[in-house]
Amino acid sequence: MSLFNSGSGREATGPISFNVHWPLVLSVLLLGMAGVLLQYSVAGGDFSPWAWRHAARLMLGLVIMLMIAALDVRTIFSLSYAVYAVVLLMLLGVEFLGVKSMGAQRWLDFGVARVQPSEFIRLGLILALARFYQSVYHSDVSRPINLLIPLLMIGLPCLLIFRQPDLGTMIMLAVTGLSVVFLAGVQRRYFIGGGLAVLAAIPLVWQNMLTYQKERVLVFLDPNRDPLGAGYHIIQSKIGIGSGGLWGKGLVEGTQSRLNFLPEKHTDFIFTIFAEELGFFGSLVLMLLFMLMLFLIFQSARQMKSQYARLVTASIGVSISFYIVVNLAMVMGLAPVVGVPLPLISYGGTSLLTFMVSIGVVLCLERHALTEMSRG
Amino acid sequence: MSEEFEEEFSFSRRSLIIGAAQVGLFGVLIGRLQYLQIAQSDTYATLADANRVNISPVIASRGLISDRHGITLAENDRNLSVVIVPERAVDLALTLNELQRILGLSDGRMSKIKSRIRRMPKFKAITVADNLRWEQFAKLNSQLPFLPGVEPVVGEKRVYTYGAAAAHLIGYVAAKTTKDINQFGDIANDMVGQTGIERSHEEALRGLAGVRQFEVNALGRPVRELSQSPAESGQNLQLTIDVELQKFASERLGKQSASAVVMDVNNGDILCMVSTPSYDPNQLSSGIDAKSWEAMLVHERKPLLNKPLRGLYAPGSTFKMIVALAALEAGVITPNEKIKCSGIHDYANEQYHCWLDEGHGDINLEAALAQSCDVYFYDIAVRTGIDNIEKMARRFGLGQATGIDLSGEKTGIVPGRDWKRANFDAGWRGGETVITGIGQGFLLATPLQLVVMTAALANKGVYVRPRVSAPVAGEAANTDEASKVDLQLSSRHLKLVQSGMYQAVNTADGTAYGSSLLINGQRMVGKTGTSQVRRITMAERETGVVANKDLEWYLRDHALFVGYAPYKNPRYAISVVVEHGGGGAAVAAPIARDIMAHLLSTPERKAKQVTT
Numbered sequence: 001m002s003l004f005n006s007g008s009g010r011e012a013t014g015p016i017s018f019n020v021h022w023p024l025v026l027s028v029l030l031l032g033m034a035g036v037l038l039q040y041s042v043a044g045g046d047f048s049p050w051a052w053r054h055a056a057r058l059m060l061g062l063v064i065m066l067m068i069a070a071l072d073v074r075t076i077f078s079l080s081y082a083v084y085a086v087v088l089l090m091l092l093g094v095e096f097l098g099v100k101s102m103g104a105q106r107w108l109d110f111g112v113a114r115v116q117p118s119e120f121i122r123l124g125l126i127l128a129l130a131r132f133y134q135s136v137y138h139s140d141v142s143r144p145i146n147l148l149i150p151l152l153m154i155g156l157p158c159l160l161i162f163r164q165p166d167l168g169t170m171i172m173l174a175v176t177g178l179s180v181v182f183l184a185g186v187q188r189r190y191f192i193g194g195g196l197a198v199l200a201a202i203p204l205v206w207q208n209m210l211t212y213q214k215e216r217v218l219v220f221l222d223p224n225r226d227p228l229g230a231g232y233h234i235i236q237s238k239i240g241i242g243s244g245g246l247w248g249k250g251l252v253e254g255t256q257s258r259l260n261f262l263p264e265k266h267t268d269f270i271f272t273i274f275a276e277e278l279g280f281f282g283s284l285v286l287m288l289l290f291m292l293m294l295f296l297i298f299q300s301a302r303q304m305k306s307q308y309a310r311l312v313t314a315s316i317g318v319s320i321s322f323y324i325v326v327n328l329a330m331v332m333g334l335a336p337v338v339g340v341p342l343p344l345i346s347y348g349g350t351s352l353l354t355f356m357v358s359i360g361v362v363l364c365l366e367r368h369a370l371t372e373m374s375r376g
Numbered sequence: 377m378s379e380e381f382e383e384e385f386s387f388s389r390r391s392l393i394i395g396a397a398q399v400g401l402f403g404v405l406i407g408r409l410q411y412l413q414i415a416q417s418d419t420y421a422t423l424a425d426a427n428r429v430n431i432s433p434v435i436a437s438r439g440l441i442s443d444r445h446g447i448t449l450a451e452n453d454r455n456l457s458v459v460i461v462p463e464r465a466v467d468l469a470l471t472l473n474e475l476q477r478i479l480g481l482s483d484g485r486m487s488k489i490k491s492r493i494r495r496m497p498k499f500k501a502i503t504v505a506d507n508l509r510w511e512q513f514a515k516l517n518s519q520l521p522f523l524p525g526v527e528p529v530v531g532e533k534r535v536y537t538y539g540a541a542a543a544h545l546i547g548y549v550a551a552k553t554t555k556d557i558n559q560f561g562d563i564a565n566d567m568v569g570q571t572g573i574e575r576s577h578e579e580a581l582r583g584l585a586g587v588r589q590f591e592v593n594a595l596g597r598p599v600r601e602l603s604q605s606p607a608e609s610g611q612n613l614q615l616t617i618d619v620e621l622q623k624f625a626s627e628r629l630g631k632q633s634a635s636a637v638v639m640d641v642n643n644g645d646i647l648c649m650v651s652t653p654s655y656d657p658n659q660l661s662s663g664i665d666a667k668s669w670e671a672m673l674v675h676e677r678k679p680l681l682n683k684p685l686r687g688l689y690a691p692g693s694t695f696k697m698i699v700a701l702a703a704l705e706a707g708v709i710t711p712n713e714k715i716k717c718s719g720i721h722d723y724a725n726e727q728y729h730c731w732l733d734e735g736h737g738d739i740n741l742e743a744a745l746a747q748s749c750d751v752y753f754y755d756i757a758v759r760t761g762i763d764n765i766e767k768m769a770r771r772f773g774l775g776q777a778t779g780i781d782l783s784g785e786k787t788g789i790v791p792g793r794d795w796k797r798a799n800f801d802a803g804w805r806g807g808e809t810v811i812t813g814i815g816q817g818f819l820l821a822t823p824l825q826l827v828v829m830t831a832a833l834a835n836k837g838v839y840v841r842p843r844v845s846a847p848v849a850g851e852a853a854n855t856d857e858a859s860k861v862d863l864q865l866s867s868r869h870l871k872l873v874q875s876g877m878y879q880a881v882n883t884a885d886g887t888a889y890g891s892s893l894l895i896n897g898q899r900m901v902g903k904t905g906t907s908q909v910r911r912i913t914m915a916e917r918e919t920g921v922v923a924n925k926d927l928e929w930y931l932r933d934h935a936l937f938v939g940y941a942p943y944k945n946p947r948y949a950i951s952v953v954v955e956h957g958g959g960g961a962a963v964a965a966p967i968a969r970d971i972m973a974h975l976l977s978t979p980e981r982k983a984k985q986v987t988t
Contacts, residue, residue: 139379287402291398329408
């Protein structure tokens with residue numbers, strides 16, 4: 001256990017100290033490099049067009065991650081609400097611009113602008129909620145007013161993203177927010193009651209879903225419903241993973257990917273290539289690496305003295321693990337195709353950067369694990 | 377402090393719950409991975425590797441096109457072709473060489489194929505050769521085991537039975553272009569209608585492609601069909617055209633740059649719509665060499681232009697009926713009022729000439745139409761005013777699309793004060809009204825608009841929208857009613873104009889008397905038009921106007937004729953336009969007479985509904 005404890009139990013040693021939780025940094029880097037390798041393989045053994053960019057972004061992300069790790073923890077603490085407010089304003093801006101310009105152009109602008117705020121809001125929401133619970137005494141967390149405020153903080157960005165509309169991202173955000181509430185110790189009966197309410201609301205949500213969203217769910221339930229369309233992805237992905245077998249076909253040797261049977265093969269469906277080319281053992285190693293990273297994050301959280309720090313850290317862990325689980329379940333045909341990237345592996349700058357910034361925050365909090373925060 | 381401890385304890389417990397849930401979820405994922413990659417590995421390996429699932433479209437048969445009597449105009453013939461999927465070829469260069477040897481392809485053809493292979497994704501089938509002879513095809517099939525990636529295809533090609541005679545109307549199909557993909561989506565069909573009926577009715581004609589899923593072995597050969605959703609053939613289409621008449625008119629026009637349109641005045645059926653010179657649509661469909669294409673594009677008689685639909689001409693004297701009706705309705709002339717024609721009309725210090733230098737003397741409306749007196753119409757045009765003329769022309773459908781079921785129709789121009797302001801940023805001038813009175817100036821109309829206008833004159837002032845595709849049985853009555861508009865003209869005025877048109881063709885003074893006809897007691901009536909394409913200067917008038925035959929072809933007048941028959945109980949309207957043909961009476965009227973005579977002397981066959 002000494003390996004996993006190496007980063008904890010220290011007092012802060014100054015703003016520019018690089019005495020960070022190296023095992024966590026290492027696990028993140030290993031995953032990122034696995035991503036570079038996969039991007040190289042997907043391109044048929046070529047660093048362009050994806051692998052070298054992924055590598056460059058990984059390096060940039062590493063620098064930013066360490067810079068955030070080097071911050072004074074109080075800076076992050078005091079900026080918690082501000083970060084949330086700024087990202088929320090950006091989301092509102094998207095809403096405003098989206099309404100203002102009509103027609104085909106709008107869709108393009110909309111699409112480009114949409115990704116960014118709705119990715120960053122996750123971290124903003126975690127920081128703000130943890131900041132809120134830092135100011136509430138534990139015995140008071142289940143009081144009505146203290147239930148209402150966090151729900152509003154979660155609901156507002158969810159509503160904006162839902163209107164974009166991006167159901168997948170909204171659900172990911174809602175689950176992240178609720179996990180903070182859960183970790184903060186709100187009484188369980190609220191969660192049970194809430195869960196029942198969600199079940200009851202499903203028919204209503206179904207009615208308000210867009211046709212393509214409904215179709216995704218229906219195709220998930222029965223991929224053969226649309227073997228040339230949405231179901232095609234799931235079928236081809238399963239064939240890719242299954243044909244990998246125990247040891248895989250070897251890097252760059254995946255026939256499914258090479259024949260262009262797979263859509264989004266370098267982004268959302270990257271794991272299919274991994275499983276096809278490196279087999280069950282390779283996939284197991286990757287999943288264990290993910291679990292190791294998550295374990296390190298949770299372990300750090302449990303060592304932290306302030307409610308704020310451990311809530312932020314654990315929630316970031318929950319958020320990342322949720323992305324991993326949903327993505328893997330999707331490519332293995334266990335969840336609908338919702339367009340969720342695999343953290344650190346999938347090609348895509350915004351999502352890679354968001355994950356690495358989040359880890360940077362964890363590293364910073366971990367360096368100051370024993371620091372107490374004001375309860376104001 | 378105990379509260380702090382309580383908080384930390386609660387967090388620990390809950391993070392353990394979440395951690396456990398995560399371990400559980402990862403367990404499920406690993407279990408799933410084990411199921412896919414170990415338990416079901418063989419099944420998926422088979423699907424992925426040994427026998428890949430291949431999906432290919434089943435092209436739908438294109439709908440047939442027939443004329444009003446059910447005679448086929450466009451049909452499908454067998455097309456033997458061969459495609460190559462570069463990705464499946466073991467040695468691409470070697471395979472291509474073998475193909476060249478077996479099929480006897482030229483080096484030029486091979487370099488085209490190679491450049492196509494370089495541009496397209498490796499898994500897409502690329503056509504190497506089509507329209508193969510049976511011997512070539514059989515020879516190829518016998519060599520297939522040695523040609524991985526090569527696939528023989530038995531497909532269809534379009535054949536136009538009447539070739540050039542109906543080329544513009546029916547149009548042709550050709551390999552789809554980027555523009556087609558933008559308009560229709562990336563449809564499975566290779567061939568897409570490019571012009572005419574083939575283009576305007578593309579979606580109905582092409583049908584719905586099916587999908588065939590089959591297993592292929594490592595060489596890409598199909599080994600087992602998994603499923604097939606059959607293609608739905610395109611709808612057959614029956615036209616209102618009488619192809620015998622179309623052929624006759626086409627031969628009559630010959631190589632002149634001309635158009636002829638015949639329309640049923642009662643229901644809008646277009647019986648023939650000819651544009652000459654023409655081209656062979658079969659040749660364009662199977663691919664034409666760049667040089668011949670270029671030659672057609674720049675040819676002065678514009679063989680590619682569908683002139684009845686897209687040719688724009690000053691209507692000349694064929695517009696005089698409209699001016700007459702506008703004047704009568706405005707009350708500026710009475711039917712028998714005579715106007716003196718001295719050969720010259722003075723207006724605002726300008727002189728406007730009648731085509732007859734010595735003038736027509738005192739002349740009334742009917743005689744002015746019959747003899748096409750220009751001075752009479754200069755005078756009444758000025759009295760009527762451009763606003764009334766413009767309104768009347770628009771009522772007859774000029775200056776706007778007729779709404780025929782063909783795409784690309786031109787709208788022409790009916791000038792007026794607003795139009796002049798919008799296009800020239802200048803006010804309307806009186807002299808412009810004068811020349812509008814004889815259908816010159818800014819006026820432009822298509823031969824189709826002229827025939828529709830004439831049909832309305834014949835049909836007691838009821839405007840009927842023209843059509844080329846026959847209505848489906850049972851709907852005929854409804855569509856007939858919906859396409860009609862009563863123009864609210866005085867029947868007395870109409871009768872006067874019709875009488876003028878009668879005299880133009882059937883009395884010795886009439887401009888088209890030489891083209892009169894009498895078949896089974898039926899007569900044709902009409903109006904000639906000669907529209908000037910150049911300005912005759914004062915100097916030229918003094919020295920004598922140069923005769924058409926002494927001018928360059930492109931400077932000669934357009935010859936026009938519009939008419940209908942029979943005079944009593946009108947049935948068919950016709951318009952003939954011969955570009956730079958010379959005089960309407962000498963050139964266009966005889967063509968109209970011959971077409972009309974052919975139509976009236978042929979015992980009428982009942983239009984036959986084709987069963988689809």
